[in-house]
Structures are given as C-alpha cells and as structure tokens.
Amino acid sequence: MKPLAAAALLAALVPAVPFGQSAPSASTGPSASTGHERRGDDCARPPAAPEARHRTDDGHARDRMDLSPAEAAAVETRLNRILDGLVQGGHGPSKSASLRRAAPITVPVYFHVIHAGAQGNVSNAMIQRQISTLNTSYGGGDGGANAHVSFTLKAVSRTDNAAWFGDPERYEGTYKPRLHQGGKSTLNLYSTYIGGDLLGWSTFPWKYKSDPTMDGVTIHYASMPGGSIENFNKGFSATHEVGHWLGLYHTFQDGCSGQGDRVADTPAERDPTNGCPSFKDTCPTPGEDPVHNYMDYGYDTCMTSFTPGQGTRIHNVWTAYRA
Template structure:
C-alpha cells in the first residue's frame, strides 16, 4: 500500500501482494496533510480538537456515503456481477460498522448506482489511463465515493486519493481496486473485500498505521500505536517501536492479509468524521 506520485497528485497508496517498496507518503507530506486538516477544521468550526468536534457533531446523523461503482472490463474478463458489487458494499458496511471487530465508525455506504464499461485499455492499464477513465465515468461531487474496478496488477491491488486533494483535482477523486480482490475473488489471502475497505480509508482521510515508522507524528491518530514497518502475512503480535503499545497488526490500515484484518479504532473513527466535516460535507 505505497503512495504513488501522479504529477501533482499524490495517491493514498497501492496495496501490495508482495514485499513492499517503502514508497509511502514520507514525513513532509504527512505533516503537511495533517496540518492542512487542523487548519481547515479551525477555520470552519473554531476548533481543531477532533474529540471536541466529535462531541459538537454528536447529534448529527451518521455519515451516509453514496457510492457510484464503475466496473471496467475487457470482454468477459473483469465483468463483475451486480451480486459481486452488492457484496462489496455489504463488506464495507460491516467493516466500518464494527461488525468484524473494533469500533463503529458511524460511516455507512449506500449504492447509488453502478455501470459497466467494456474498455480493454482502461481495464489492463488503469494507472496509465486513470485520467481518461475518471473523466468519462466519475459522477457526483466531493461527498460521492466513486469506486472503479480493473486489473490493477499482480503486486498492487489498489490506490486512492485523499480528501485534501479534491479541491485541486476534483476529477481525479476516487478509489481504484483490483477486481480480483472483491469478496470471493480469485486473489487468495486478499479476497474478502478488504482492499476496498483499506483504500476507502484513505479516501476518508486515514493514513497507514505504519506511516513514518516510529517517527512522530506517525498517522496522527492517538490510539493507533507506532509501527516500524508494515505487517506482513498474518502476525498475531509485534511491538516494533519504543513508544507505548503493540503494533496494530489487525487494523484495516495496515498490510496484513485479509483474514487478519478486522478493525478500526475510535481515534480513526474521529479522524474520518473530522475529515468528512472538513473536506467532503460541503
């Protein structure tokens, strides 16, 4: 799940099925993004304290995210069924609702429509044709989640944009995932639909739990312990940093195999809701 550079636009990551290359956001961009969030919250709500903001917005209804699902395929290859799309939406709601473990983030996803596009070049080379694909297919505004499925690759399973980037590059907003990573797909160890859960975490404002390793500010969330490196495979226990707390190896924003992912934290829930209020609710 490494950050990818696309000209001016930095992607959330690309979840990998093989050993990582370490090209995540980097310290300077992490600090810049967290600083931008604090400044935006302060300007809009008079506070950058996410706990205080969460309390003031507590009476509001849960965040319901409309989803536009774009199945890009090449003939029969990658032509996902409506059932597969609905199962992925159900998986998102279970994960973000805390039904796999962890907390209820108070985020839900509602399928607003899905379509299929038979375009071989887009399907086989979604990175190369990302701009054209999104310009033709993307629907809705800053609060609409556009998911695109294609053959992302054998090493990289998906990538996403951050909410901070919407204002500058609105047409590039969205999440692209490998069609084989959906629930029941052929990618063993990565076929429970958690690639989408992870990538959408970036779209909602979350960083990797291992961001910047043991170096502050990490991912900027106070209840995800520092982690020196991504989790590999299915570890049950690690403690790789001198700061307090065991590595969050089962967190959806780490790199473990799908069967070992199961939770978001309360702090991540607050970060999602703060990022939504700052960037996507307007």
C-alpha cells in the same frame, strides 16, 4: 491526447446507469499519462523507503499511498487550520468536543466496472457483497470500532475496454473524468485488473478541490469478496483504500518516529505487516503493532477492525473536506 470534443461525446455515451442495468461499452485510445502524474502527488514516498517495504511476502502491495513525514505534516497543518476555523465560527467550545458529536456519514457510491469481455465483469451480487463489506467494516459489524460511516449503492456503470482494463494506472486520467459522478461527498469506486503487486489505490480528501474528477478509489476486481486473489479476497482492499479516501493514513505512517498516523489509539509501527503474524512490536513506544487494523498491509484474513480514534479522524477530515 484525445480532443476534448471526443472526450465529451464519449462521456455522454457512457453514463452511470441505475443498478442492475448495463451501460454501452466504451473504447478509446490512450491519453497522455495525466492520471499517473496526478497520482504522483498523492503517492510520493520517502526517498529512503525501499520498494520492498511496500510488498507483502507473496508479492502483493496494498497500494502506494505513503506520504513522507514532511508531506503528512503539511497536510495536518492545513487540516487543523480548517478545523480551528470551523470551531471559531461557532461550532462549539472545542474542536474535539464539537466534532465527536458529528452526525453519522452516509456515502453515496457509484460503482464503475471496467472489464475486458468476461474478464473482470463482476456480478451485481459481488458488487453488493463489496458494499456490504464496507458497511460492516465502517459500522462496527466486525467487532471493531463503529466509525459511523455507511455506504449506499446509487448506480453501476459497466465499460468494456481492454486497454483500460489492462493498464488502469496508465489510463486513469482517461477513465476517471469520463465515468466520475457526483461531488466531494460521493464515492466513485472503480473495479478493474491491476497487474503487478498492487491491490488498489485512492485519492486523499484534500486533493478533491484541485482535481475533482480524479477523486475516487480503484481496486483489483479479484480482491472483492469471493475473488480469486488468495489471502486478499474478502473485500478489505476496498475497505483499506476507502480509509485513505476518508483521510486515514497507514498505521505505519512515519514509522517509529514523528507523529505517526495522527491517531492516538493505533500504536506506532516501523514497517507494514506482512501476512498475519500473531504478534509484532517494532517500535520502542508503548503498544504492540496494530497488525489487525484495516490500514496496515496484512492479509484480508488478518484484518478485523478500525479503532475509535480512526473513526474520529474520519469525521474530522470529512467535516473539513467532504461535508
């Protein structure tokens, strides 16, 4: 573990800078694996779920953002308690009626490029395309529901650090506190190399209070629009992970049983979708699997939309945790 004084000094040396400029490079040794341990809270899986469920047929998993049914139930209980409190505090006669009228959400974005020399040093144009993709996904520009969430790029930081780039899971507890900007309604988006089968990961809104500087989304740089990962290079890994950051679960949360993803208009789904099947219906409850939803695991080329219910959930969770 690096002494705190050294960490503070480094933080001062690596500020986020206005878009289009470069920040000084940073180089540090490893810290304790605090990030990994903290992430463990968010990423606990049901014990029965085999690892293979989280891989697509060509070896890429979106992330490890699954909650056990018990964890999701606990989150929902807390969320509903907060929302009920807000409604009783004079925000309207009913939770759904008052929150449906919520104002559009505008999210400031600090984009942090972690690279190793030329590797992963994505261009400003690519970053702009990623922001545009988020705005299209969350603004209904894809033909899906308009979630009324928009994203504004505030600044880009660039950090040349081969160690962080080579193992961002290990160094998450190092780079996030040093690069993080803003508060609970600010999105910190980190692009870096993610080895193995992952395309990214996120933190959930209800984790912000206990660990604010770890808040944010990490994506594989080659998943950005025009990137090099075949079938996963339209920028929807960021769309998917930001969905978690906004409080959405996977469409296959809880499988065919229980409360699912707590969104009524996304039919229950037993397993993550691999590739891009034209049709899949894995649960006895009504409705085909939402294979084209951003919160499933299909190819980017297969993903087309959020639903109105997901938009409502985003606004409810935002009201409770990020407003």
